[in-house]
Amino acid sequence: MPVLDQRSLNDMTSLIEPIIPALRRYARGLVRDHSTADDLVQDCLELAVGRWHQRHADGNPRAWIFAIFHNLFRTRLRRMARRPLHFAIEDTDEAALSIDAPQDQQLHFRDVLAALAQLPEEHRSVLLLVTVEDLSYAETAKVLDVPIGTVMSRLSRARARLSEIMSGEARRDATYPPLRRVK
Amino acid sequence: MTMRPITEDDLHGFVDRRLEPQRLTEVRAYLADHPEIAARINGYGQQRDMLRAALAPIAEEPLPSTLNLTRMIEIQQRPRGLPWWASAAAAVALVVAGGAGGWSLRSLSPRPAEGVASLAREAADSFAVYAPDHIHPVELRASERAELVAWASQRLGRPVAVPDLSGSGYRFMGGRLVATEHGPAVLFMYDDDHGTRLVMLTRPMATEQNAPMSPLAQGTVNGFAWAVHGMGYSLVGSPPAEALHPIADEARRQIARDA
Numbered sequence: 001m002p003v004l005d006q007r008s009l010n011d012m013t014s015l016i017e018p019i020i021p022a023l024r025r026y027a028r029g030l031v032r033d034h035s036t037a038d039d040l041v042q043d044c045l046e047l048a049v050g051r052w053h054q055r056h057a058d059g060n061p062r063a064w065i066f067a068i069f070h071n072l073f074r075t076r077l078r079r080m081a082r083r084p085l086h087f088a089i090e091d092t093d094e095a096a097l098s099i100d101a102p103q104d105q106q107l108h109f110r111d112v113l114a115a116l117a118q119l120p121e122e123h124r125s126v127l128l129l130v131t132v133e134d135l136s137y138a139e140t141a142k143v144l145d146v147p148i149g150t151v152m153s154r155l156s157r158a159r160a161r162l163s164e165i166m167s168g169e170a171r172r173d174a175t176y177p178p179l180r181r182v183k
Numbered sequence: 184m185t186m187r188p189i190t191e192d193d194l195h196g197f198v199d200r201r202l203e204p205q206r207l208t209e210v211r212a213y214l215a216d217h218p219e220i221a222a223r224i225n226g227y228g229q230q231r232d233m234l235r236a237a238l239a240p241i242a243e244e245p246l247p248s249t250l251n252l253t254r255m256i257e258i259q260q261r262p263r264g265l266p267w268w269a270s271a272a273a274a275v276a277l278v279v280a281g282g283a284g285g286w287s288l289r290s291l292s293p294r295p296a297e298g299v300a301s302l303a304r305e306a307a308d309s310f311a312v313y314a315p316d317h318i319h320p321v322e323l324r325a326s327e328r329a330e331l332v333a334w335a336s337q338r339l340g341r342p343v344a345v346p347d348l349s350g351s352g353y354r355f356m357g358g359r360l361v362a363t364e365h366g367p368a369v370l371f372m373y374d375d376d377h378g379t380r381l382v383m384l385t386r387p388m389a390t391e392q393n394a395p396m397s398p399l400a401q402g403t404v405n406g407f408a409w410a411v412h413g414m415g416y417s418l419v420g421s422p423p424a425e426a427l428h429p430i431a432d433e434a435r436r437q438i439a440r441d442a
Contacts, residue, residue, distance in 0.1 A: 004260065006400055012256065020250055021242035021246070024246070025241040025242040029234075042249050042255075045250060046255055049255055049256055112230070127234070131198075131234055132235050132238050152191070156191055162230055163227070163230065
């Protein structure tokens with residue numbers, strides 16, 4: 001990285017820092033293991049800092065950083081595929097359990113996150129970028145480096161599939177209520 | 184009805200609240216007429232709310248210290264991950280180790296070898312050594328200006344002049360010769376009423392004989408460097424770059440005028 005003057009450093013910090021919490025949230029939606037998610041975020045931030053001078057000054061830093069993250073994530077995913085290590089964890093999710101929410105709401109949260117984890121990665125990323133991170137469809141297409149039509153069709157399939165999984169859960173829930181409640 | 188047909192994309196736009204007001208009205212009317220589709224879309228809306236609510240707490244968590252951006256920047260801004268004083272200390276250690284040690288210095292040096300970037304590094308290093316010195320920050324004092332200028336001009340082989348920075352609140356304290364990888368350089372030191380010191384380093388340039396002013400930051404030292412007609416100049420100090428920039432401009436203006 002070239003040596004930057006103080007003003008560029010301040011600009012960089014003030015533009016990147018506010019994005020970090022959202023980046024962590026996105027990472028955890030994709031990779032539910034906390035430390036793996038934060039490691040990815042850390043690597044992404046280091047890359048972003050190192051490449052800051054390469055970005056278009058008028059571009060949206062949020063979409064730019066999410067794009068770096070996504071490339072990093074895909075690379076890791078390929079590496080993981082060779083050296084199996086499950087990314088989607090369907091067991092308890094501490095993020096959902098540790099929050100201050102009524103018991104039944106916590107269960108809903110856990111259900112939706114467990115259902116999310118069952119989606120293919122390409123559906124999960126579209127769904128999270130659009131619904132949770134509030135990226136526009138065009139920004140999402142840019143981050144994932146796919147045409148916007150692909151974003152729309154993945155979004156459609158992701159929502160339909162998530163509904164199916166959730167209603168399946170709900171049915172099981174209705175059939176065996178005690179099993180769901182004793183946890 | 185001449186309305187454009189409602190698409191699946193419109194329905195997702197409805198869920199994600201991305202529709203223009205006109206289209207929103209049309210989609211609402213369509214959903215009112217098609218309860219089954221409305222139920223599906225309503226379910227997608229609930230999905231969206233649940234996902235947002237389930238993941239929201241993560242963005243509220245305090246950031247782990249491994250994600251401290253300021254620290255990451257600091258580390259990346261150091262050449263090869265070493266603080267400037269560590270590389271200076273390593274260079275000293277190599278020289279002390281003696282023998283052929285000195286020969287490997289150039290290849291081991293993480294510094295830019297040429298041009299105003301290397302001059303800027305030398306200025307920052309000289310600043311680090313002499314500015315905190317309260318015993319002999321300068322070898323020749325302001326009162327010995329003529330002697331300093333004659334001595335430096337003779338050693339550098341070029342006439343040098345002392346920029347007057349009093350307009351910016353900095354008094355000339357004096358100066359000294361310093362050794363650089365590229366031969367002798369002259370150091371001028373200035374201070375203000377608060378004791379804040381600035382260092383200006385000047386030496387002949389083998390490469391980049393003319394270079395526009397460029398900023399530098401090395402640790403807590405900020406500054407600017409440029410070159411005109413084969414002479415390089417670098418003004419450095421601890422004030423922020425915004426404060427140093429006009430002072431460097433003033434020095435450059437005076438040097439150009441006197442040349």
